Amino acid sequence: MPVHSWLASPRETRGILDRYGLATKHRLGQNFLVNDAVIGKILDLAELADTDVVFEIGPGIGTLTVAMLPLAGAVVSVEADRDLPPVLAETCSRDSERFALVEGDALRVGAAQLTDAVGSLGIEGLDPQPTKLVSNLPYQVAATVVLKTFEQMPSVRRAVVMVQAEVADRMAASPGSKAYGGYTAKLALYARPTGRFEVGPGNFMPPPHVDSAVIRLDRMPMPDPSTGEPLSCECISWCGRVIDAAFAQRRKTIRNSMGSNGFDKAVLDEAFAAVGISPTARAEALSPEDFVRLSLALEGSQHV
Ligand code: SAM
Numbered sequence: 001m002p003v004h005s006w007l008a009s010p011r012e013t014r015g016i017l018d019r020y021g022l023a024t025k026h027r028l029g030q031n032f033l034v035n036d037a038v039i040g041k042i043l044d045l046a047e048l049a050d051t052d053v054v055f056e057i058g059p060g061i062g063t064l065t066v067a068m069l070p071l072a073g074a075v076v077s078v079e080a081d082r083d084l085p086p087v088l089a090e091t092c093s094r095d096s097e098r099f100a101l102v103e104g105d106a107l108r109v110g111a112a113q114l115t116d117a118v119g120s121l122g123i124e125g126l127d128p129q130p131t132k133l134v135s136n137l138p139y140q141v142a143a144t145v146v147l148k149t150f151e152q153m154p155s156v157r158r159a160v161v162m163v164q165a166e167v168a169d170r171m172a173a174s175p176g177s178k179a180y181g182g183y184t185a186k187l188a189l190y191a192r193p194t195g196r197f198e199v200g201p202g203n204f205m206p207p208p209h210v211d212s213a214v215i216r217l218d219r220m221p222m223p224d225p226s227t228g229e230p231l232s233c234e235c236i237s238w239c240g241r242v243i244d245a246a247f248a249q250r251r252k253t254i255r256n257s258m259g260s261n262g263f264d265k266a267v268l269d270e271a272f273a274a275v276g277i278s279p280t281a282r283a284e285a286l287s288p289e290d291f292v293r294l295s296l297a298l299e300g301s302q303h304v
Contacts, residue, residue, distance in 0.1 A: 002036035005067040010034045013205050016061050029138030031204035032060050038203050039067045045195045045216045046134045046160045048072045055130035057106040058138045062091035069095035073126045076100040076114050111153045129155035136162040143167050150190035159217045168213035175287045182247035188288035189236045191217040239295035246283035255279035271297035
């Protein structure tokens with residue numbers, strides 16, 4: 001018997017889809033969760049409270065949504081499939097006073113739209129800004145939306161997201177490992193992995209062709225090494241540009257890659273010497289902390 005979500009079984013999911021005359025859509029990454037135990041583990045990691053406003057990307061038929069609604073202050077979900085709003089109106093009807101649905105592409109939705117949608121629910125005493133991103137993400141956009149959420153929604157303190165196992169590896173990779181890249185280094189400027197569990201294809205309908213994992217990321221902005229204070233938004237964004245230039249040509253040395261991507265080589269040499277980074281190193285050998293030190297040394301110099 002499901003205890004978290006009455007929708008989390010193959011029978012209920014098929015029943016709802018059949019009743020609305022729908023089939024799952026591969027192009028939208030529709031692999032619906034059908035195991036209630038997985039929902040329970042997601043909720044354990046999310047640690048929802050009634051002060052939380054959950055931002056959910058891709059509610060589908062509402063399988064995870066209905067489990068979160070009784071635990072959170074509100075849930076605001078963004079769904080791209082135009083066939084699903086009537087389904088969600090039915091499945092989420094029990095907690096409709098706490099549920100806001102934004103129809104559209106999560107890549108185009110901004111913080112203000114989410115906050116307005118929650119504000120229009122008129123829940124007394126609830127700050128309408130999203131606090132946690134909790135989602136079984138459509139895999140095509142997963143990596144992008146997680147980084148975008150941490151970059152553009154400072155009120156979001158935690159993400160608990162189902163992603164392709166390979167993407168979870170990239171999110172948590174150590175410098176020098178195969179999975180480590182510019183994406184890892186940029187995400188580390190905002191957040192750190194604090195939990196993870198693996199989810200096999202049999203937990204979804206239809207089963208995906210890849211392994212999945214749920215990863216928890218907590219916002220922990222990288223500190224300024226000289227003051228210990230969190231880096232400013234401007235500094236983080238500048239560091240992101242330095243990381244992009246360093247990884248732009250992965251096989252080249254960091255000096256050549258950055259030199260071909262808008263940085264003056266003489267200025268670079270001065271900065272490398274000042275922070276003790278070898279100009280012949282490859283970008284994947286540098287830790288996120290190294291990139292912060294390099295960016296601070298380059299600040300005020302010739303920018304891209
Ligand atoms: N949350 C449901 C569950 O766990 O069973 C469904 C998850 S399913 C993996 C991904 C959902 O994201 C689908 O409902 C799909 O229609 C939706 N989706 C796909 N691309 C999207 C996008 N760019 N913006 C918002 N939703 C999207």
